[in-house]
Amino acid sequence: MQLTITDVHKRYGDVVALDGPSFEVPSGSTFGVLGTNGAGKTTLFELLVGHDRPDGGTIEVGGLDVERAGHRVRERVGFLPEHTGFPAALTGREVLSIHARIRGLEDRHARIEDCLEIVGLTDAADRAVEGYSNGMGRRLGLAATLLAEPPVLVLDEPTAGLDPRGVAAFHRIIERIDRETDATVVLSSHVLSEVERLCDEVVVLQDGTLRAAGAVDDLRSNDGRVTVTVRPASEGDRPALLTVVRRYGDVTDTGDALEVACDRETAFDLVAALGESHRKLVDRFEVREPGLEAAFHEALENEDGDEPAETATTEEIPS
Ligand SMILES: Nc1ncnc2c1ncn2[C@@H]1O[C@H](COP(=O)(O)OP(=O)(O)OP(=O)(O)O)[C@@H](O)[C@H]1O
Numbered sequence: 001m002q003l004t005i006t007d008v009h010k011r012y013g014d015v016v017a018l019d020g021p022s023f024e025v026p027s028g029s030t031f032g033v034l035g036t037n038g039a040g041k042t043t044l045f046e047l048l049v050g051h052d053r054p055d056g057g058t059i060e061v062g063g064l065d066v067e068r069a070g071h072r073v074r075e076r077v078g079f080l081p082e083h084t085g086f087p088a089a090l091t092g093r094e095v096l097s098i099h100a101r102i103r104g105l106e107d108r109h110a111r112i113e114d115c116l117e118i119v120g121l122t123d124a125a126d127r128a129v130e131g132y133s134n135g136m137g138r139r140l141g142l143a144a145t146l147l148a149e150p151p152v153l154v155l156d157e158p159t160a161g162l163d164p165r166g167v168a169a170f171h172r173i174i175e176r177i178d179r180e181t182d183a184t185v186v187l188s189s190h191v192l193s194e195v196e197r198l199c200d201e202v203v204v205l206q207d208g209t210l211r212a213a214g215a216v217d218d219l220r221s222n223d224g225r226v227t228v229t230v231r232p233a234s235e236g237d238r239p240a241l242l243t244v245v246r247r248y249g250d251v252t253d254t255g256d257a258l259e260v261a262c263d264r265e266t267a268f269d270l271v272a273a274l275g276e277s278h279r280k281l282v283d284r285f286e287v288r289e290p291g292l293e294a295a296f297h298e299a300l301e302n303e304d305g306d307e308p309a310e311t312a313t314t315e316e317i318p319s
Pocket of ligand 1: 012
């Protein structure tokens, strides 16, 4: 089911949360919404699922306007909010049973078992939720979201706060949903590698505006540039090596190595030179393709030409 966001505006008092982004989420895709803290991701999701109204612009889910057909849209969209809470004394199965009853699901027992299995909570289904880990709680939230088999899933930072195993488990679930259903999945995240792994397309928001949009593969290689990281054979070789690599591109001295940013063609020449005439100066070198991270920082570069934000060395976007 396709989603169409057109020139959506939302402000809270003096704060402009959304300032006119427009984009489409293709039917059946897994779609990432990226952005720094306060970029407007949660606001967008609240509008998408009909919890709040835009001040201007329109949002359509499968051709239905969210404002005009709110009830019918809500039936089509499963929402996992950023923070989920369940009554602590209930078991996971009881929580799902209540959700299924509220939605008036037929054959709900079979569906509850299916959803418990999908999120890997079958064995823990009869334990009280208060004993669940953070990751189990998120997975129970996802199970509740999946119960009615909505054609659209909106997941607000689904893996935030989970440990690496919890994150990996969540990724496998989302990949399974992608493989086995026609659902359109829209998720927000601060973790770029997660978006690269899971999503077909992304948008980057900043201060409520759209800064980049496109297929992950296109954004990743948008400028055809690569980074060649060169380690000198010894500290004494560093100055001579620096003189050589400067001829090929912009050089950053990380202390540990020299990073040369250049286009792919120039990288071939540099690698040839390092492997032949300047072999003695070099301990080792590697060539890195640009990741989504580079595209993200480029998208957030100021329009007036300021330097881009410093590239993060971890997967988390600095806030
Ligand atoms: N209910 C509200 N009242 C006032 N301001 C709000 C409200 N909700 C959001 N905002 C403001 O709107 C802007 C966008 O917030 P939003 O929560 O949508 O960003 P976000 O991209 O989801 O951020 P994060 O990654 O931190 O969750 C922020 O400046 C935020 O402070």
